[in-house]
Amino acid sequence: MLPCKEIVKILNSEEDIPFYRRAELKMHLLMCKHCSAYSKQLGFMKKGFKLLFMKLTKTDPKAVEKIENETIEKFRKTSSS
Amino acid sequence: MFICKHIGESMSNNINENKVTGAEFLALLKSRDNGAIETVVRAYTETLYRGALGLGFNEQTAEELVQQVWNTFFDVVPNFEGRSHVRTFIFGILYNKASEMRRELKRYETTDNIEETMNSRFAADGKWAKPPIDPEQFLLASETLELIQNCLDALPVTQRMAFCLKEIDDHGSSDICKILGVTVTNLGVLMYRARNRLRECIENKARLKSN
Numbered sequence: 001m002l003p004c005k006e007i008v009k010i011l012n013s014e015e016d017i018p019f020y021r022r023a024e025l026k027m028h029l030l031m032c033k034h035c036s037a038y039s040k041q042l043g044f045m046k047k048g049f050k051l052l053f054m055k056l057t058k059t060d061p062k063a064v065e066k067i068e069n070e071t072i073e074k075f076r077k078t079s080s081s
Numbered sequence: 082m083f084i085c086k087h088i089g090e091s092m093s094n095n096i097n098e099n100k101v102t103g104a105e106f107l108a109l110l111k112s113r114d115n116g117a118i119e120t121v122v123r124a125y126t127e128t129l130y131r132g133a134l135g136l137g138f139n140e141q142t143a144e145e146l147v148q149q150v151w152n153t154f155f156d157v158v159p160n161f162e163g164r165s166h167v168r169t170f171i172f173g174i175l176y177n178k179a180s181e182m183r184r185e186l187k188r189y190e191t192t193d194n195i196e197e198t199m200n201s202r203f204a205a206d207g208k209w210a211k212p213p214i215d216p217e218q219f220l221l222a223s224e225t226l227e228l229i230q231n232c233l234d235a236l237p238v239t240q241r242m243a244f245c246l247k248e249i250d251d252h253g254s255s256d257i258c259k260i261l262g263v264t265v266t267n268l269g270v271l272m273y274r275a276r277n278r279l280r281e282c283i284e285n286k287a288r289l290k291s292n
Contacts, residue, residue, distance in 0.1 A: 003207025008199075012273045014254065034209040040216035041223075041280055048223035049279075052230055053248045057131040067144055068126045071151045072119050078155075079113060 002028065007035045011042060107163045113155065122151065125171055128249060132172065135245040136179050137234055146182060150174045165259050168251070172260045180238045187239050189263050189271065195278045214284050222287035232282035240275035243268065 002010075007028050010017060017025065029036045101110075101124055109117035129150055133143035153174050161170060180187040204210040213219070222228055233241060239261060246252045246260060258268050 003203075004209050005203040005207040009273075012276060014269045014272055034212040037213045037216050037219075041213055041219045041284070042276065044216070044220045044223045045229075045276070045280055045283065048226065048229045048283075049233075049244065050248065052226045052233070053135050053245070055226060056137070056230075057134045059127060059130055059134070063140070063144075064127045064130055067130065067147055068122055071122050071126065071148060074148075075118055075122075075151075075155055076115060079115070 004028075004032060004035050007032070008038060011035075011039055101167050104163075107161075110167070111159050111161060113158060118155070118158075121154075121167060121171075125168060126151075128168075128251075129171065129175055132175055132245055132249055133179065135248065136238070136241055137230070138179075138182070142182070146175070146178055149178045153178065166256070169256045169259050172246070172252070172256075173262075176238075176242050176260055179242065183238050185238045187242075187261075189239065189261070189267050190237075193274050195274045195281070198281060199277055214287055218287050218291055219284060222283050222290060228286050229279075229283065232279050232286070235282060236275060236278060240271060240278065243271050244275055 002024060007025065010021060010025055029039055101121055106117060106120075110121065126147060129147045130143055133146045134140070138146060150171065154171060157174075161167070176187060202209065202211045233244075236244075243257060243261060246257045252260075254265065254268060258265055261268070261271070263271065
């Protein structure tokens with residue numbers, strides 16, 4: 001049986017969890033309320049970050065177009081001179 | 082130099098993507114052809130701008146940042162060898178400029194105090210010594226976007242950039258590694274640290290709130 005500290009590492013892993021670990025992870029989360037709380041926290045955090053990111057990065061197409069136009073115009077000016 | 086059409090991740094379906102790959106286009110771009118430059122500017126300004134906003138810059142600063150990225154891009158594009166996707170290259174510049182703007186060194190640290198904090202939460206046998214707080218309490222805190230934002234603002238620029246690149250959906254892990262200049266292993270550690278820093282921060286605020 002893996003200790004909680006290792007379970008936390010697996011929950012944070014960027015790679016796919018190997019199949020022989022998946023059952024163990026599931027069992028551990030069912031039995032251990034602390035790791036299960038931790039795992040839920042990660043999920044809530046991810047959702048919260050997604051919402052915030054969406055809110056922060058709402059862009060006005062007009063503002064984007066303005067930046068594009070200015071950038072292109074500036075480039076033309078400097079490259080032709 | 083030839084351009085790798087398929088670097089690591091599958092390309093997005095965006096039509097603009099198809100326009101900006103290929104040896105012919107690369108040659109035009111390197112010669113600073115007006116049309117090629119315009120295509121790239123139209124293809125990536127929005128994502129760059131969104132990236133800058135996601136990093137926590139206000140609209141005005143984000144706009145300034147995007148313009149700085151393009152100025153640098155125009156200067157260095159003749160030396161662009163096409164070994165990575167042009168999008169990856171442009172985001173690498175954004176990362177450099179963003180850390181300059183924040184006056185923060187962009188780097189991958191070998192040590193980080195979050196590792197100690199995490200270690201201190203476990204006993205010698207690997208069981209929780211300081212267990213996480215109740216998920217409901219954590220949820221209330223993480224639903225407050227302002228609170229998450231404060232915690233995010235406290236993250237080092239490299240860690241926040243990694244978070245943002247994950248959200249901007251056309252970046253796969255290999256692209257993110259190239260942009261941040263880290264190995265895949267480093268990226269794993271970086272994400273572990275970023276996530277747990279954010280988590281500790283939210284947890285601390287949640288504790289304060291409930292007291």
